[in-house]
Amino acid sequence: MDFISKIQTQNQQVILPILEEKKITLFIKREDLIHPFVSGNKFRKLKYNLQEAKKLKKKALLTFGGAYSNHIVATAVAGKLEGFKTFGIIRGDELGKNLKETLEENATLREAHKNGMKFHFVSRELYRQKSSFGFIEKMKNKWGDFYVIPEGGTNCLAVDGCEEILTKEDSEFDYICSAVGTGGTIAGLIKSLKKHQRVIGFPALKGNFLSEEIKKYTVKNNNWSLQKAYHFGGYAKYNEELITFINDFKKETTILLDPVYTAKMVFGILNLIKKDTFTEGTKILAIHTGGIQAIAGFNKRLENKNQQIIKCS
Numbered sequence: 001m002d003f004i005s006k007i008q009t010q011n012q013q014v015i016l017p018i019l020e021e022k023k024i025t026l027f028i029k030r031e032d033l034i035h036p037f038v039s040g041n042k043f044r045k046l047k048y049n050l051q052e053a054k055k056l057k058k059k060a061l062l063t064f065g066g067a068y069s070n071h072i073v074a075t076a077v078a079g080k081l082e083g084f085k086t087f088g089i090i091r092g093d094e095l096g097k098n099l100k101e102t103l104e105e106n107a108t109l110r111e112a113h114k115n116g117m118k119f120h121f122v123s124r125e126l127y128r129q130k131s132s133f134g135f136i137e138k139m140k141n142k143w144g145d146f147y148v149i150p151e152g153g154t155n156c157l158a159v160d161g162c163e164e165i166l167t168k169e170d171s172e173f174d175y176i177c178s179a180v181g182t183g184g185t186i187a188g189l190i191k192s193l194k195k196h197q198r199v200i201g202f203p204a205l206k207g208n209f210l211s212e213e214i215k216k217y218t219v220k221n222n223n224w225s226l227q228k229a230y231h232f233g234g235y236a237k238y239n240e241e242l243i244t245f246i247n248d249f250k251k252e253t254t255i256l257l258d259p260v261y262t263a264k265m266v267f268g269i270l271n272l273i274k275k276d277t278f279t280e281g282t283k284i285l286a287i288h289t290g291g292i293q294a295i296a297g298f299n300k301r302l303e304n305k306n307q308q309i310i311k312c313s
C-alpha cells in the first residue's frame with residue numbers, strides 16, 4: 001500500500017454559471033481516479049490497517065459489507081496487492097444460493113471474486129451479529145486466522161490514513177466538503193485541517209448517530225458541521241432529480257459522481273450556494289471519494305424499474 005502515500009490526486013475546478021453568479025470557487029479533489037474499482041477513501045482507510053495486519057503476521061483479512069459495497073471490492077483489491085487472502089461476509093443469504101449467477105449479475109462481487117476474495121453469505125438477521133465473538137470464532141474455524149476490518153473500514157487506523165487526503169496546497173481553501181458514511185473519512189479530514197478551515201459533511205444516510213461517531217475520533221475539534229438535508233431518503237435511496245443531476249453534472253463538468261455518496265454531496269453544496277450560505281469569494285474543495293464501481297449495480301436496479309440510467313461515458 002506504500003503507493004497510496006505517494007498519490008497526489010488533482011484538484012479539478014468546476015465551472016458552472018451558478019458559481020460565477022455567486023462568486024464562489026469550487027474545486028473537486030479527484031480521489032476517484034486513484035483506481036477504477038477502488039474508492040479513493042477506501043484505499044486510504046485500508047493503508048494502516050494492512051500495515052498493522054502485517055505487523056501481527058496475519059495472512060488473511062476478513063471484512064463485511066452489502067452486495068454493492070465499495071469497501072468489499074477495495075479490501076479484495078488491496079489485499080491481493082499486498083499478498084493477503086481476503087474473506088468477505090456479505091449481507092443477503094439469497095446471493096449465496098447460486099454463486100455463478102450472483103457473480104454474473106453483480107459487478108461488485110464479481111470484481112472482488114476476481115481478486116481472490118472468498119465469500120460467506122449471511123441472512124440480514126445474522127449479519128447484525130457479525131461482529132459478535134461467537135460469529136468471528138465460527139469463521140476462524142472455517143477459514144483459519146485473519147485480521148478483522150470493520151464494516152465500511154472505519155477505525156482509528158483508517159482515520160490516520162484519511163489524514164493524508166489533504167495536501168499543503170489545499171490550505172488555500174476555506175471549506176472542505178466530504179460525503180459521510182461511517183464517518184472515518186471526515187474524521188481524518190477534520191484532524192488534518194488548517195486553523196482557518198472548516199469541514200462540512202454530507203451524510204449519505206438518515207439518522208443522528210453520526211456526530212457521535214465522528215466525535216469519537218476528533219474529540220478536540222469543533223471546526224466541522226454536518227448538513228443533514230441531502231440524504232435523499234436514506235442510504236442508497238435516490239429520486240429522479242438525483243439521477244438527472246448526475247447526468248447533467250457529467251455533461252457540464254466531465255466529472256462522474258456516484259449516486260450513493262458524492263452526488264448527494266455535490267447536490268448539497270450547489271444547493272447551499274444557491275441559498276447564499278457562503279459569502280462571495282469563498283473557496284470550497286469537495287472530495288470526490290469515488291464509488292464509481294457501484295454505478296453498474298445501481299443501473300441494474302434502475303433498468304429493472306424502467307427508470308433513467310446513469311450514463312457513464
Ligand SMILES: *Cc1c(COP(=O)(O)O)cnc(C)c1O
Nearest residue numbers: 181182183184185261289290291
Ligand atoms: C465509503 C464511502 C464514503 C464514506 O466514507 P466513510 O469513511 O464511511 O464516512 C464516501 N464516499 C464513497 C464513494 C465511499 O465509498
